[in-house]
Amino acid sequence: MRVLVDGVTAHVADGASMLDAVRAAGGELPTLCDDDRLTSVGSCRTCLVRSGGSVVAACVTPAADGARIEVAAEDLRTSRREAVELIVSALPPYALDGGSELATLCHSLGIAPDLARGAGGRGRDDSHPYVHLDRDLCIACGRCVRMCAEVQGTFALTLTGRGSGTVVAPGTGGPWAESDCVSCGGCVDTCPTGALTEPGLPGGGRAPEAARTRTTCGYCGVGCSLDVLTRDGEVIAVSPAHDGPVNRGHACVKGRFAHGFLRSPERLTGPLLRHAGRLRPASWREALDHVARGLRTAVAAGGPGAVAAISSARATNEENYLLQKFMRVVIGTSNVDNCSRLCHSPSAAGLTATFGLSGGTEGFDDVETADCLLLVGANPAEAHPVVGARLLQRTLRGARLVVADPRAVGLARYADVHLRPRPGTNVALFHGLAHVLLAEGLVDEEFLRHRTSGLPELTALLEDYSPERAAAVTGVPAGDIVAAARLFGRAERPAIVYGLGVTEHLHGTDGVRTLSNLAILRGAVGTGRGFGVNPLRGQNNVQGASDMGALPDLLPGYGKVTDPAARARAEEVWGAPVPPLPGLRIPQMFAAARSGELRALWVIGEDVCATDPDSTLVAEALDACPLVVCSELFLSETARRADVVFPVASWLEKEGTFVNFDRRFQRVRAALRPPDGVLTDFEVIHALAATLGADLGCPTPADALDECARLVPAFAGLSHGRLDREGAVCWPCPDPDRPGESSLYRERFATPDGLAHLSAAPYLPPGEQPDDRYPLVLVTGRRWAHYNSGGMTRRTDNLRLDPVDRVDVHPDDAARHGLRDGDRVRVESRHGSASLIARLSDDVAPGQVFCAFHFPSSGVNALTSDRADTVTSCPEYKVTAVRLTALTKDTELLRRRR
Numbered sequence: 001m002r003v004l005v006d007g008v009t010a011h012v013a014d015g016a017s018m019l020d021a022v023r024a025a026g027g028e029l030p031t032l033c034d035d036d037r038l039t040s041v042g043s044c045r046t047c048l049v050r051s052g053g054s055v056v057a058a059c060v061t062p063a064a065d066g067a068r069i070e071v072a073a074e075d076l077r078t079s080r081r082e083a084v085e086l087i088v089s090a091l092p093p094y095a096l097d098g099g100s101e102l103a104t105l106c107h108s109l110g111i112a113p114d115l116a117r118g119a120g121g122r123g124r125d126d127s128h129p130y131v132h133l134d135r136d137l138c139i140a141c142g143r144c145v146r147m148c149a150e151v152q153g154t155f156a157l158t159l160t161g162r163g164s165g166t167v168v169a170p171g172t173g174g175p176w177a178e179s180d181c182v183s184c185g186g187c188v189d190t191c192p193t194g195a196l197t198e199p200g201l202p203g204g205g206r207a208p209e210a211a212r213t214r215t216t217c218g219y220c221g222v223g224c225s226l227d228v229l230t231r232d233g234e235v236i237a238v239s240p241a242h243d244g245p246v247n248r249g250h251a252c253v254k255g256r257f258a259h260g261f262l263r264s265p266e267r268l269t270g271p272l273l274r275h276a277g278r279l280r281p282a283s284w285r286e287a288l289d290h291v292a293r294g295l296r297t298a299v300a301a302g303g304p305g306a307v308a309a310i311s312s313a314r315a316t317n318e319e320n321y322l323l324q325k326f327m328r329v330v331i332g333t334s335n336v337d338n339c340s341r342l343c344h345s346p347s348a349a350g351l352t353a354t355f356g357l358s359g360g361t362e363g364f365d366d367v368e369t370a371d372c373l374l375l376v377g378a379n380p381a382e383a384h385p386v387v388g389a390r391l392l393q394r395t396l397r398g399a400r401l402v403v404a405d406p407r408a409v410g411l412a413r414y415a416d417v418h419l420r421p422r423p424g425t426n427v428a429l430f431h432g433l434a435h436v437l438l439a440e441g442l443v444d445e446e447f448l449r450h451r452t453s454g455l456p457e458l459t460a461l462l463e464d465y466s467p468e469r470a471a472a473v474t475g476v477p478a479g480d481i482v483a484a485a486r487l488f489g490r491a492e493r494p495a496i497v498y499g500l501g502v503t504e505h506l507h508g509t510d511g512v513r514t515l516s517n518l519a520i521l522r523g524a525v526g527t528g529r530g531f532g533v534n535p536l537r538g539q540n541n542v543q544g545a546s547d548m549g550a551l552p553d554l555l556p557g558y559g560k561v562t563d564p565a566a567r568a569r570a571e572e573v574w575g576a577p578v579p580p581l582p583g584l585r586i587p588q589m590f591a592a593a594r595s596g597e598l599r600a601l602w603v604i605g606e607d608v609c610a611t612d613p614d615s616t617l618v619a620e621a622l623d624a625c626p627l628v629v630c631s632e633l634f635l636s637e638t639a640r641r642a643d644v645v646f647p648v649a650s651w652l653e654k655e656g657t658f659v660n661f662d663r664r665f666q667r668v669r670a671a672l673r674p675p676d677g678v679l680t681d682f683e684v685i686h687a688l689a690a691t692l693g694a695d696l697g698c699p700t701p702a703d704a705l706d707e708c709a710r711l712v713p714a715f716a717g718l719s720h721g722r723l724d725r726e727g728a729v730c731w732p733c734p735d736p737d738r739p740g741e742s743s744l745y746r747e748r749f750a751t752p753d754g755l756a757h758l759s760a761a762p763y764l765p766p767g768e769q770p771d772d773r774y775p776l777v778l779v780t781g782r783r784w785a786h787y788n789s790g791g792m793t794r795r796t797d798n799l800r801l802d803p804v805d806r807v808d809v810h811p812d813d814a815a816r817h818g819l820r821d822g823d824r825v826r827v828e829s830r831h832g833s834a835s836l837i838a839r840l841s842d843d844v845a846p847g848q849v850f851c852a853f854h855f856p857s858s859g860v861n862a863l864t865s866d867r868a869d870t871v872t873s874c875p876e877y878k879v880t881a882v883r884l885t886a887l888t889k890d891t892e893l894l895r896r897r898r
Helices: 018-024 074-089 101-109 143-152 186-190 253-257 284-302 317-331 345-355 385-396 410-414 426-439 445-451 455-462 467-474 478-490 508-521 542-547 564-574 586-595 615-624 681-691 701-711 720-726 811-817 889-897
Strands: 002-005 008-011 048-051 054-057 068-070 132-134 157-160 167-170 211-216 225-231 234-240 272-275 278-281 307-310 372-376 400-404 417-419 494-498 533-535 600-604 627-632 644-647 656-659 664-668 776-781 806-809 824-829 833-840 848-852 880-886
Touching (some): 018 048, 018 068, 048 074, 143 157, 211 664, 234 253, 272 284, 284 307, 284 600, 284 644, 284 681, 307 317, 317 542, 317 564, 317 681, 317 701, 372 385, 385 400, 385 410, 400 410, 400 478, 426 478, 426 508, 445 508, 467 478, 494 508, 508 533, 564 701, 586 615, 656 701, 664 720, 806 811, 811 880
Parallel strands (some): 002 068, 307 600, 400 417, 494 533, 600 627, 627 644, 776 848, 806 833
Antiparallel strands (some): 002 008, 048 054, 048 068, 157 167, 211 225, 225 234, 272 278, 272 644, 656 664, 776 880, 806 848, 824 833
8 A cells, every 4th residue: 555654655564554654654653552462452552643534542543545644744743742751751750760661752752751650559560570670660552462362462461450550460360470470571571661571681681781692402302593692701682583484573581581591500510421330521632532532442442333423302403413413523423412312303203204304394484374383282371482472373263273182281271172182093094084175075186196106005005094093092072083084184274393392203204294194185285275383393303403413314405325426416515434343223223232232322412311202211321322422401310420511502502503493593692701711512522533533624603504405405505694684585596696486396296206105104102102001191392481401401490390299190199199289199111110299180081190300310211112103112111011109208218228
């Protein structure tokens, strides 16, 4: 539309407001109740303009083609100023101190601080570690309430009181810390007056004289863009970037607030070297020389295959690339793996077998426009809060939602159909849904004829998976299976989003492939008529670690080490031979260590003693290995068993890139220097290579990505310079002058025959079953306030929000086991035991219990078995048979003595 604003022509889109038009024309208006991320309400009356002879609030008045908007007239200026003065007059004198939005506006309008004459006295709420409320500064604009509802989707806040006494409050009543608030900080971010503040920032969320660094979050795999504010060598605050391509000005409690670990007194600031059975401080030279001697000894005794490394999803792409190059070129082995082995390796295997590439099929912006969301085995509201919030908003705007998850948590509460399968029965459930799609003609026949293979085999298999048969296996009512299939099958733009509830099973790869069948049957991938299959990655760079070749059987860009052509490309770029045989996977590394075949293991950024399954066997492997090296921030459970510990930089202290869950490369920038005596993983790898007499090239992270781009055609268009200019870029990106591909397979699939491959894998039972001795099924996962083993988040005030490990127990099971809410309980499996706090909840189904693994001292992964996906060796974290025993103080003391 063409609009005239004080005679200046502005062009705005249909549906734009007059405020949009004023801004498009270069004008400014006060907007105390308005935030671009929120719906407009026009309550503050500070953005008054004239159009068609009427004075209106610009934020809530639609612009019309050809409209004339008057802004600068003196009577309008006076009206706007009077509206601001009226608001200020009710506030206490200190309201205009500092740099709040209101204070800045008053300064620009020439409104003196002495106009603020409010009596105050409404009090404060400082109960929450991250969000503080000064009720006397609240102007009841409602921005915080709308932020909580419209962006976060928690609906934790409300306006209470009447007239001038109206103030924001938790919807549950009582202190803020005891409310439903999930600590995303959005309310603080949008507050215009400083009524809501956070530690480190004065009222209004602005930090005077603070340096600002744009980086990418180092917690989950969403890839939120963050602005890190620093002063005097310390992080004082982190705020979400409003132009962040994924988060759009939103964040979660971890990315926004959990940076206090940087100041922890437990931070390692120098290498540690084991002497006489104890870890003692050492110089970098001593530590590097010791490791180099140990590596030479290991190779001399057992060949290059006697050395292995576990890379890190917490490290940058460039660090992962350099480590796998070090192992292959300097050591001469492909014994390198990363933690995707323990989470999404079935995604890589399943998606590659089905479609040809290991990443999700669509960019998240496309997924968010779906009219039906099938969310499987994921709780993004806690594990990926920004994605969870965006999916919820899509649902609230009308998209149909089908959730398949044993627990009634997160988005399941908003689902049109919630399928609650027995853990370990995913394949039967997916076949039941596919049966309905075929039986009711809810498939894309033309797509199936021309772009797929395997339909006859799948059709024959599905004859045995009627809704009734699937119901008998999964425990999901047949009617719910039919209803879910119809919602998905009748949608014009269906999308599948899934998590670790699909992959962490004995048959996790089959789960990914049979789930993908549903998208293929609908023609919802590679056509633009749907939004495919999209995994939610758990850690910040779990996608990138694999993309960079930190895998035993794959080179950077997923070239197979057994493929002579792939090896030849690497050898040409690296100028060195590449081992032709695949290396050991993580579980095989531990087995080889216990048997004496593995003589040196380097673990980077992973607390394998806390996060890997059957942790008793993991500890035995580390104890048996002659040389264990650990690169860490803190003395983790794994580091305590190491022979050498390297202190390394955090994600806030290094340069490089991450790849998020939808294949976006994004820059990571150092907001501050590491502590004295601490190096980045990139520097440590170079230093160890040099100690061994090798030169890896790539002196900077930018050089490393450039080298990787020369090696991998899909990354050829990527560089630090391009990312600095453009922000996020998806792979594949083979050309520096063309955008990356967010949506894949528009012309053909990346399989050898160019077709999508349907899977006719039959349902097979999980690796464990409950019995009379172990009658319950344990599912493990994440909770909202912590991250993985909690090494970082437990050293922040997040510990006040979630202080202990809990096991969720259905009230019926609690009654049978004599448990009350808050009781300490011993959880025992066929592999070990753990001590947790019982929480009674009907979020879990009878016969099932749930716990997280954020507190290593609880020993949760002593419970889980070493059974693993038959294709990828991903552990079966989601199905462990357990029993519960209430612990009194006496029985707990006796157990510890034993």
